[in-house]
Amino acid sequence: MFEIALRSLRSRRLTVVLTIATIALATLMLLGVDRVRNETRTSFANTVSGTDLIVGARTGSIQLLLYSVFRVGNATNNIDWHSYEKLAKDPRVAWTIPVSLGDSHHGYPVLGTSHDYFRYLRYGDDQPLKMQSGHEFSHLHDVVLGANIARRLHYQLGQKLVLTHGSGDGALTEHADQPFTVTGILAPTGTPVDDTLHISLDGLTAIHQGWESGSASLLATTGALSADQDRAVPPPDSITAFYVGLKSRTGLFGVQRAINQFRGEPLMAILPGVALSELWQLLKVAEQALQVLSWFVLLVGLLGMMTALLVGLNERRREMAILRSVGARPWQLFALVVGETACLLVGGIAIGGALLQGALAIAGPLLRDHMTLLITPGWPTASEWLLMGCTLLAGLVVSIVPAWRAYRLSLSDGLHVAA
Amino acid sequence: MLIELRDLHFKWPGNPRDTLCIPQFSLSAEEKLFLHGPSGSGKSTLLALLAGIQTPDSGQLAVLGQDLAKLSAPQRDHFRANHLGYVFQQFNLLPYLSVRQNVLLGCQFSKLRRQRAAGLAGSPEKQALALLAQLELGDLADRPARALSVGQQQRVAVARALIGAPELLIADEPTSALDEARRDAFVSLLFACAEQQRTAVVLVSHDPRLAEGFDRSLNLSELNTASQVDHV
Ligand SMILES: Nc1ncnc2c1ncn2[C@@H]1O[C@H](COP(=O)(O)OP(=O)(O)OP(=O)(O)O)[C@@H](O)[C@H]1O
Ligand SMILES: [Mg+2]
Numbered sequence: 024m025f026e027i028a029l030r031s032l033r034s035r036r037l038t039v040v041l042t043i044a045t046i047a048l049a050t051l052m053l054l055g056v057d058r059v060r061n062e063t064r065t066s067f068a069n070t071v072s073g074t075d076l077i078v079g080a081r082t083g084s085i086q087l088l089l090y091s092v093f094r095v096g097n098a099t100n101n102i103d104w105h106s107y108e109k110l111a112k113d114p115r116v117a118w119t120i121p122v123s124l125g126d127s128h129h130g131y132p133v134l135g136t137s138h139d140y141f142r143y144l145r146y147g148d149d150q151p152l153k154m155q156s157g158h159e160f161s162h163l164h165d166v167v168l169g170a171n172i173a174r175r176l177h178y179q180l181g182q183k184l185v186l187t188h189g190s191g192d193g194a195l196t197e198h199a200d201q202p203f204t205v206t207g208i209l210a211p212t213g214t215p216v217d218d219t220l221h222i223s224l225d226g227l228t229a230i231h232q233g234w235e236s237g238s239a240s241l242l243a244t245t246g247a248l249s250a251d252q253d254r255a256v257p258p259p260d261s262i263t264a265f266y267v268g269l270k271s272r273t274g275l276f277g278v279q280r281a282i283n284q285f286r287g288e289p290l291m292a293i294l295p296g297v298a299l300s301e302l303w304q305l306l307k308v309a310e311q312a313l314q315v316l317s318w319f320v321l322l323v324g325l326l327g328m329m330t331a332l333l334v335g336l337n338e339r340r341r342e343m344a345i346l347r348s349v350g351a352r353p354w355q356l357f358a359l360v361v362g363e364t365a366c367l368l369v370g371g372i373a374i375g376g377a378l379l380q381g382a383l384a385i386a387g388p389l390l391r392d393h394m395t396l397l398i399t400p401g402w403p404t405a406s407e408w409l410l411m412g413c414t415l416l417a418g419l420v421v422s423i424v425p426a427w428r429a430y431r432l433s434l435s436d437g438l439h440v441a442a
Numbered sequence: 443m444l445i446e447l448r449d450l451h452f453k454w455p456g457n458p459r460d461t462l463c464i465p466q467f468s469l470s471a472e473e474k475l476f477l478h479g480p481s482g483s484g485k486s487t488l489l490a491l492l493a494g495i496q497t498p499d500s501g502q503l504a505v506l507g508q509d510l511a512k513l514s515a516p517q518r519d520h521f522r523a524n525h526l527g528y529v530f531q532q533f534n535l536l537p538y539l540s541v542r543q544n545v546l547l548g549c550q551f552s553k554l555r556r557q558r559a560a561g562l563a564g565s566p567e568k569q570a571l572a573l574l575a576q577l578e579l580g581d582l583a584d585r586p587a588r589a590l591s592v593g594q595q596q597r598v599a600v601a602r603a604l605i606g607a608p609e610l611l612i613a614d615e616p617t618s619a620l621d622e623a624r625r626d627a628f629v630s631l632l633f634a635c636a637e638q639q640r641t642a643v644v645l646v647s648h649d650p651r652l653a654e655g656f657d658r659s660l661n662l663s664e665l666n667t668a669s670q671v672d673h674v
């Protein structure tokens with residue numbers, strides 16, 4: 024019986040191939056959307072970990088998250104250096120990472136920070152930052168590159184580069200007088216760190232000396248400031264935001280309240296996990312739309328399969344009558360149709376899964392470069408097995424329609440079938 | 443008696459009148475019956491009843507002593523697989539199977555016929571080849587069925603109907619697609635094979651010239667009281 028099914032399928036090669044292709048593409052879509060969705064969500068949730076609070080000037084929590092973590096948009100206000108120093112000294116605080124943004128390099132954000140950035144910042148599953156090569160900045164004009172920047176701009180250790188004042192389209196003036204030297208390149212993290220250039224706060228202050236009026240001063244353009252790598256630089260006036268790690272998470276809300284009610288200036292502390300999930304809620308609509316779309320593609324695929332089977336059935340009434348004449352029971356013809364459909368489905372789903380792996384192998388590097396999304400080919404996840412199972416099940420349910428028709432036809436035709 | 447039929451009434455669903463109304467009919471084992479009659483007289487309908495595809499509305503229909511009406515539909519299918527070979531008018535074969543596979547289809551659904559085939563020739567496979575050889579198709583066994591001429595296809599159908607030595611072979615106008623020369627050759631080959639394994643034959647045809655060589659020839663419209671009413 025199984026061999027009959029296989030040979031019968033082989034004799035209808037064109038329809039069969041097209042049907043399998045339809046199912047394969049629908050499966051590819053379904054699995055692909057699911058994979059991208061899950062990886063996006065994970066990589067999203069993994070951008071910051073181990074940080075208890077993020078502090079910035081008072082604004083929306085999502086906005087603060089966007090500029091302090093994702094380097095998207097600008098801070099409305101900065102935090103006064105003295106406020107930062109005061110808050111960092113709170114006995115409940117274990118560590119802080121100051122973050123100063125604003126400059127750029129070829130469109131990539133430049134981030135001024137302290138050595139604590141490399142010590143305390145965590146991402147993913149509590150992973151610390153790792154140097155791929157070189158070491159942290161130690162001099163005024165040292166820069167540590169995120170993994171993507173080094174790869175995309177082909178920068179190597181020891182190479183000199185010039186930062187641009189400001190960011191975005193209007194950023195044209197360069198800090199050409201004070202070039203920076205690449206001293207370190209970070210290992211990839213799959214977070215915005217990969218797209219960031221890190222310099223010391225002092226370095227940031229140094230390149231802006233004489234820039235108070237908004238353009239380079241005579242002092243800056245003559246190059247007098249670039250001469251001394253280790254000259255003393257005053258502390259910055261302000262920073263953009265800072266990350267906070269607490270000694271104990273029990274004090275979390277107390278510290279948050281203290282910061283929100285800080286006297287010196289209007290500040291705000293957010294819990295990164297909470298803010299991330301708020302942001303995710305906003306993005307979820309698009310994600311869900313994509314998911315619904317992929318289910319519709321599957322539905323269309325299955326309906327196409329049903330049409331092909333139903334159309335084929337009329338041409339196969341002869342075949343059914345022959346099988347009946349040698350003693351096949353109507354339910355065996357029902358099973359034959361369901362079995363054939365199962366073959367089509369399993370074939371289509373397997374090919375769809377394989378296509379996904381191929382697509383990921385090809386598109387993986389692209390996604391990594393352009394979306395900071397790390398998706399690698401790999402054995403299907405539990406949720407993907409579930410999706411494939413659902414596809415198979417849905418397909419079998421759909422196949423009941425032509426199978427039932429085969430059953431009815433074989434009963435009413437008996438052995439009488441007009442040739 | 444191979445077939446015993448008494449006071450049989452059969453009406454197709456949706457038809458106002460009985461199609462078949464047969465007071466008495468019987469067929470003995472190994473008998474070769476030629477059944478003819480005008481179109482619409484119910485020949486194919488009678489064959490469907492004998493094959494257990496349809497069941498009589500009333501009356502008795504026993505094949506091999508078994509009252510078919512007492513069997514469930516799956517049991518009748520099994521009964522057919524075990525004891526009956528069927529040859530259609532045309533398009534008898536599954537075109538995507540080889541000739542040999544088409545023949546083996548005859549015992550695919552019957553363990554009994556596989557055993558009998560093994561008893562006769564050693565294995566179903568061997569009997570299939572023996573029958574094909576006897577029907578002058580020996581060198582075509584591994585051809586795809588669709589590559590055969592109509593006459594060859596009809597002979598393959600005979601091999602399929604006879605494999606595993608069923609008690610009865612039913613053929614509904616098996617020669618209508620053949621020319622005269624091949625028609626006679628077909629019938630004599632059919633007889634030779636059927637006699638060899640003692641299979642009874644009921645062959646339906648419009649063509650009275652075919653009747654030669656049969657044990658008995660029967661006009662269904664004489665047997666069927668319903669069709670006489672039908673033709674008034
Ligand atoms: N599946 C069916 N459903 C309803 N009525 C049927 C069916 N098959 C046959 N009939 C009717 O039963 C009657 C006898 O048909 P049948 O096919 O048995 O005749 P026949 O003797 O085989 O004719 P022919 O020589 O043309 O094959 C006809 O009136 C036909 O319309
Ligand atoms: Mg007929």
